[in-house]
Amino acid sequence: SLKEQSTQTGDEEAEKPHGCAECGKKFARTAALSKHRRLHGGEKPHECPECGKKFGVRSNLVKHRRTHLGE
Incomplete structure (x- = not known):
């Protein structure tokens, strides 16, 4: 593959x-x-507007916010 070639x-x-x-x-x-x-x-x-918990990575905030929605 191309990735393998570039690594090699x-x-x-x-x-x-x-x-x-x-x-x-x-x-x-x-x-x-x-x-x-x-x-x-x-x-x-990245801070949760619901509870104030903070995250270093936005995607972790997105996952966390689901807990407030009951998902």
Whole structure:
């Protein structure tokens, strides 16, 4: 597959030039790296309007909000 070929040829380094200084994980986009870095810093910018609980990742807030709907 194309992914296997890029990994075998070392092209992955060029495809993911943005590395996390804390853990070394690499990202293709700076926005993805910024989002990832919040996990290390404990930043939780996404707050539930129902109960005030905060989350570092928006998708976790979305899942949490379902608990208020009884889903």
